[in-house]
Amino acid sequence: MVGGARVARLTALGLAAATAVVTLRVAWVGDDALITLRTLLNASHGWGWGFNITEAVQGYTHPLWFLLWLVLGSITGTWLLTVMVMGVVCTAAAVLVAFRGGSSGPRILAVGGVLLLSNAFVEYATSGLENSLGYLLFAAVIAITWAAGDAPGGTRTGVALGLLTAALLLTRLDYVLLLAPAAVVWVVAARGRPRTIAAAGLAAATPLALWFCWAWLTYGYLLPSTFEAKTNLALPRRELLATGWHYLSFSLLHDPATVVLLVVGGALVAAWGGLLGRAWLVGIAAYLGYVVWIGGDFMIGRFLAVPTFICAALVVRVRVPESVRVRLGRPDPQDAVGWRPWGTAVVPLAVVAVAGFLVGSPATVLAPPAAARWDYYAVVLSDERGVYADKFGTLGDYLADRAADDGSPTAPPARAEMPSTPLWQLESAAAHWPTRAPGEQPAIVGVDVACGALGAISIMSGARVHVVDQCALTDRFLATLPGGDPQVVALPGHHRRTIPDDYPEAVRTGDPTRVRDPVLAQRLAEIWTRIRPAP
Numbered sequence: 001m002v003g004g005a006r007v008a009r010l011t012a013l014g015l016a017a018a019t020a021v022v023t024l025r026v027a028w029v030g031d032d033a034l035i036t037l038r039t040l041l042n043a044s045h046g047w048g049w050g051f052n053i054t055e056a057v058q059g060y061t062h063p064l065w066f067l068l069w070l071v072l073g074s075i076t077g078t079w080l081l082t083v084m085v086m087g088v089v090c091t092a093a094a095v096l097v098a099f100r101g102g103s104s105g106p107r108i109l110a111v112g113g114v115l116l117l118s119n120a121f122v123e124y125a126t127s128g129l130e131n132s133l134g135y136l137l138f139a140a141v142i143a144i145t146w147a148a149g150d151a152p153g154g155t156r157t158g159v160a161l162g163l164l165t166a167a168l169l170l171t172r173l174d175y176v177l178l179l180a181p182a183a184v185v186w187v188v189a190a191r192g193r194p195r196t197i198a199a200a201g202l203a204a205a206t207p208l209a210l211w212f213c214w215a216w217l218t219y220g221y222l223l224p225s226t227f228e229a230k231t232n233l234a235l236p237r238r239e240l241l242a243t244g245w246h247y248l249s250f251s252l253l254h255d256p257a258t259v260v261l262l263v264v265g266g267a268l269v270a271a272w273g274g275l276l277g278r279a280w281l282v283g284i285a286a287y288l289g290y291v292v293w294i295g296g297d298f299m300i301g302r303f304l305a306v307p308t309f310i311c312a313a314l315v316v317r318v319r320v321p322e323s324v325r326v327r328l329g330r331p332d333p334q335d336a337v338g339w340r341p342w343g344t345a346v347v348p349l350a351v352v353a354v355a356g357f358l359v360g361s362p363a364t365v366l367a368p369p370a371a372a373r374w375d376y377y378a379v380v381l382s383d384e385r386g387v388y389a390d391k392f393g394t395l396g397d398y399l400a401d402r403a404a405d406d407g408s409p410t411a412p413p414a415r416a417e418m419p420s421t422p423l424w425q426l427e428s429a430a431a432h433w434p435t436r437a438p439g440e441q442p443a444i445v446g447v448d449v450a451c452g453a454l455g456a457i458s459i460m461s462g463a464r465v466h467v468v469d470q471c472a473l474t475d476r477f478l479a480t481l482p483g484g485d486p487q488v489v490a491l492p493g494h495h496r497r498t499i500p501d502d503y504p505e506a507v508r509t510g511d512p513t514r515v516r517d518p519v520l521a522q523r524l525a526e527i528w529t530r531i532r533p534a535p
Contacts, residue, residue: 004104011105015112016096022116023091023125026368027084027395029423030299030388033128034455035474036060036069037079037430042463044074046436048533049218051458051474052466053442054510055531058224059474062130063211064170079430080128080423084395087126094135097143098313108316110345111265115312117257117352117363120301123385126395127302130171134306137168141179142313145186145276152190155199161186162203169204170211173223177287178310181279220530225479229472230294230493234482240295243492247296248288250381251304254361254374257352258301258308265311272318280314297493299384368394380491391420392456398423418460419453429459442533447504451496466507470496476527477503 039051039060047053060066072086073079095112102108115121124131141164144157152158165183168175190196212222233240252259266284269277284307291303356362361373369386393401401424410428413421421429436442444466450457451470458467471494472478483495503524506514512525 007105008102008108009100011108012096012099012102012112015099015108016092019095019112019116019125020088020092022365023088023122024084024395026122026364026385027088027126028123028385028388029080029084029126029128029392029426030384031392031419031453031455032299033083034426034459036062036066036128037083037455038458040066040070040073040079041430041433041459043070045433045463047442047463050531051469052444053463054444054466055476055528056219056533057474057476057531058215058219058221059226059469061173061224061226062133062171063215064167065130065133068133077431078427080427081395081398083128084126084398087128087132090132090136091125094132094139094309097136098139098309099316101143101146101313102316103319104341106341106345109342110348111261111312111316113345113349114257114260114352115309116365117349117356118261118305118308119255119356119361119364119385120251120258120305121308121312122364124302124305127384129302131302131305133171134168134175135309137164137171138175138178138306138310139313140164141168141182142280142310142317145182146317152186152193152196154193155196158190158193158196158198158200159203162200162205163207165200165204166207169208174287174290175306177290178280178283178306181282181286182276185276185279221476225476226473228476228479229483229495232479232482233295233484233495235295235484235495241292244292244294244296247298247300247381247492248292248304251300254359255301255304256355256359256361257363258304260348260352261308261311261315262304265315268318269311269314272320273314277314277318280310284310295492298380298382298491300381302384392423392426394423398427401425402427412460412462415448415457418457421456421460426456426459429462434463444508447508449499449504451494452491468499468504468507470499472497476531477524480523480527 035051036059039049042051042053043049048056049058050056051059069079069083069086073082076082095115099108099112102111125135126132141161144153144161144164148157165179168179187197190200216222252262262284266281269281273281287307288304291297297303353363353366356366364385369383369389371390372383372386374381374383401422405424405428410425412429413425443464445464446461447466447468448457448461449468449470454467454469454471454473458465461467467474469475469478471491472481472483473494478497478499481497483497500515500517500520502515506512506524512521512528515521515524
């Protein structure tokens with residue numbers, strides 16, 4: 001007879017394989033990933049580490065994901081295919097690491113199945129953004145700390161957790177909110193082992209210190225331009241809170257599986273997850289509270305994806321007390337005899353799947369959207385997966401276009417057509433990115449202004465067109481101007497600036513005095529001394 005532990009391991013392996021198939025089938029790339037891609041192309045072709053070739057501006061928030069994509073993309077030469085595969089591999093590996101800790105095959109099936117019905121989890125497993133790397137790193141932290149129980153482990157464990165902590169913060173700095181409560185619990189448990197704590201602290205601090213030193217020397221700032229762009233707003237806090245709450249509630253309304261994992265799963269962890277499990281729940285609550293505090297975002301589900309995965313990784317590990325199992329008539333979780341537990345595990349999957357159809361947002365794994373699933377409201381809340389499946393296409397479209405490509409050069413699309421450029425054409429533009437010749441000085445041939453579809457426009461315009469980002473995510477000067485206009489439709493996280501009429505001319509000529517406002521001209525000159533390399 002096959003033991004329950006072995007069945008659990010095989011179920012986890014099967015779930016990881018299913019995750020790879022599912023995420024590969026619905027893989028896509030969104031416009032925000034293309035913003036990072038432009039910096040990657042400039043860095044890999046000798047133009048420096050900025051979004052525009054004349055400025056060193058950090059317009060990305062995920063340094064570790066950026067570096068991983070840079071290395072693999074440079075090796076393969078296929079930037080978009082590479083990032084989609086990166087997402088699939090990281091997500092499948094994360095599921096394997098997270099669910100191998102489960103002791104019951106049926107529970108792994110139930111929790112893992114609901115996770116695959118979560119639109120937030122599946123859609124942002126790819127997209128070109130860093131969520132999948134977050135899944136994998138959090139899965140590793142949970143696996144190590146949960147297996148240790150009340151014993152914090154030795155120096156090696158401390159080093160491993162320290163390096164994982166650094167990796168998480170270099171994936172997204174705001175992951176500190178998710179991680180901090182569990183880290184406190186671990187430190188308290190390890191208080192009798194100062195060498196273990198010191199090893200963890202040193203292992204975490206060293207990569208972070210190296211990164212921030214490099215960022216200061218390269219960009220002239222410790223934090224990316226996105227931080228100032230998203231916090232320097234002329235909007236009252238109550239309006240941001242209302243927008244953030246709208247984002248959170250709308251995301252949950254259109255994703256029943258995510259609700260089940262966060263609410264029902266959270267309740268199970270709170271009841272039987274012990275101190276460590278409750279610490280993770282505090283982290284999730286703090287993170288979601290922070291999302292509301294900053295006004296949310298326009299990409300529905302993006303900031304719920306990682307908390308949802310963490311909840312799933314915790315629920316599968318919770319030990320239900322023997323007294324509760326007896327009252328419920330459940331067998332020992334190690335017992336693999338009989339089909340009843342497996343049949344019971346399928347019930348929540350069916351309920352959640354049906355609920356998705358009833359609310360008008362079926363699970364992406366069951367009905368991948370080919371267009372936006374809902375309209376914009378007073379606050380722009382975008383179905384990014386649906387929008388870019390329509391505008392750019394998916395991995396299937398990419399492969400079909402690649403097979404049909406005869407190698408003939410194609411004319412670049414008109415400016416108005418760039419926001420709907422197929423993935424294969426974007427890949428082709430990246431493949432033809434110019435390489436900087438030895439001794440060549442960066443020089444631009446034109447200036448464009450964009451906010452929406454910034455990534456696609458910047459890729460299709462080429463390296464030598466300076467794209468002024470009206471939302472200031474990649475523009476240090478505009479980030480110093482307060483964003484947010486109560487008279488226009490709000491785009492949470494991407495607030496437009498009023499661009500001084502003479503700023504594009506200053507960019508074109510490289511002369512900050514072209515800005516007529518003397519205060520702004522002086523500010524621009526000071527910023528340029530930090531972000532523009534000396535000729």
